Amino acid sequence: MDQNNQPAPQPPYGNMVAPQSKKKKTGLIVGITLGVLAIVAIIAALLTYFLWWQNPEKMVTDAVSNAIVSKKAVVNGKIVANMKDSVKLELNVKANSASDKVKSNIDAKLTIKDIDKSFSFKGDVVVDGDGTVYVKIDNLKDSFSDIFELMMEEKSAKSGFALSKDQRKEYRDEMLSQLEPVLDNFNGKWMKISSDDLKNDDYKCYTEALKKMRRDEGIRKEIAQLYRKNNFLDIKDTKLSDRNGGRGFEIKGNHDKFSKFAEQLKDSSVGKDMSKCKKIDNETGESSDGDASLKLWASGFSHELRAIEFKGRANDTTIEASLDVDMNKASEVEIPSDAANMKELLDSLSLL
Known part of the structure; x- marks a missing residue:
């Protein structure tokens, strides 16, 4: 080949x-x-x-801690204070908290039980970082008209002389006429009262301490860490319906952990500041822990507080609150620039 x-x-x-x-x-x-x-x-x-x-205790702990640290929140809901034999106060509130300022839209109803009379107030309240309170009541004249009529009824009952409806109206109108110039100046307009106007050193002291806390994130974080260390809110029930996009928990306070928290809080920055103020006597009045109820709702994703329900009793007064919460969504609060001094109105009322 x-x-x-x-x-x-x-x-x-x-x-x-x-x-x-x-x-x-x-x-x-x-x-x-x-x-x-x-x-x-x-x-x-x-x-x-x-x-x-998604652990319930972590969700609640995070929600409370985040609420302490947060500088912004919007709160909507209702608060009711019911004094057994005297009055009932109902407040529909929409509050906007931003930085160290708060603005609330308020629709209030006050019921005098003895005579079955109700008075309504509608308006706005703003509190600035220095503790100055700004108030605007939209129906101020109508409210005072109702109040003066009530005063005439009580005066008539105490004196033993019955007044006719026309007589009560005449006296009411006479009292209103004395205040009319002042009421015209303040009806539906902003008025303010500062801590200096109140001449209350305790109010000024607490205002300064709270102002420092609101403006210093480090202080708020310090309080949040103390809460995490002494978590005094125990989970009682997790079978609550969802609310405002949050999972619900019924809470029970832990007295031992709260006592430790309170003791350690005294040594914190804000605790030392508040220790300079007048002590509040917690022993006066009786309260029943058995009648107290606290429910919280927290977001499953962000662990932010979404809602609060509270029921409690002290002496003969019961307080109920049901509030939806949106954290970190508040708009900036504008302080009224044209507010008159409320002291003028208060001084005029003191002359009646």
């Missing part, structure tokens, strides 16, 4: 295929391993979310 026509030598078949097969198997193993690790990581993350992040 002609050597020139012989086929060229070929490399062994096995030597060509073996390296490719090995690479494919190695890549497959790596891919499967990474896939398994990814699945394990996802499962671990989900377990962490549901078993730790």
Whole structure:
């Protein structure tokens, strides 16, 4: 055979295929391993979310701590104070808290139980960082008209002389006429009263301490850390319906942990400032912990406070509050620039 026509030598078949097969198997193993690790990581993350992040105690602790530190919040709801045999006060409130300032829209109804009379007040309240209170009552003249009529009824009853409806109206109008110039100046307009006007050193002292706390994030974080260390709110029930996008919890206070929190709070920055103010006597009056109820709702994702319900009793007064909360969503609060001094109105009332 002609050597020139012989086929060229070929490399062994096995030597060509073996390296490719090995690479494919190695890549497959790596891919499967990474896939398994990814699945394990996802499962671990989900377990962490549901078993730790969604843990009721953590949710409540985070919600309260975040609320302490936060500088902004919007609160909507109703507060009712019911004094057994005298009056009932109902407040529909929308409050906007930003930095160290608060603005509230208030629709109030005051009921005098003895005579079954009710008075309504509608307006706005703003409190600035220095403790100055700004008030605007939209129906000031109508409210005083009702109040003066009530005063005439009480005066008639105490004196033993019955007054006709026309006589009561005449006396009421006479009293209103004395105040009319002042009421015209303040009806539906802003008026303010400062801590200096109140001449109350205790109010000024607490205002300064709270102002410092609101303006210093470090102080608020210090309080939040003390709360986390002495978490005095225990979970009583988790089977509440959702509210305002939050999961609900019924809470019970832990007296021992609260006592430790209160003691350590005294040594904090704000505690030392408040210790300079007049002590508030907590022993006066009787309260019943058995009648007290606190419910909180917290976001499952952000752990922000979403709602609060509270019921409590002290002496013959019961207080109920039901409030929806939106943290960190408040708009800036504008302080009224044209407010007159409320002292003029108060001085005029003192002359009656």
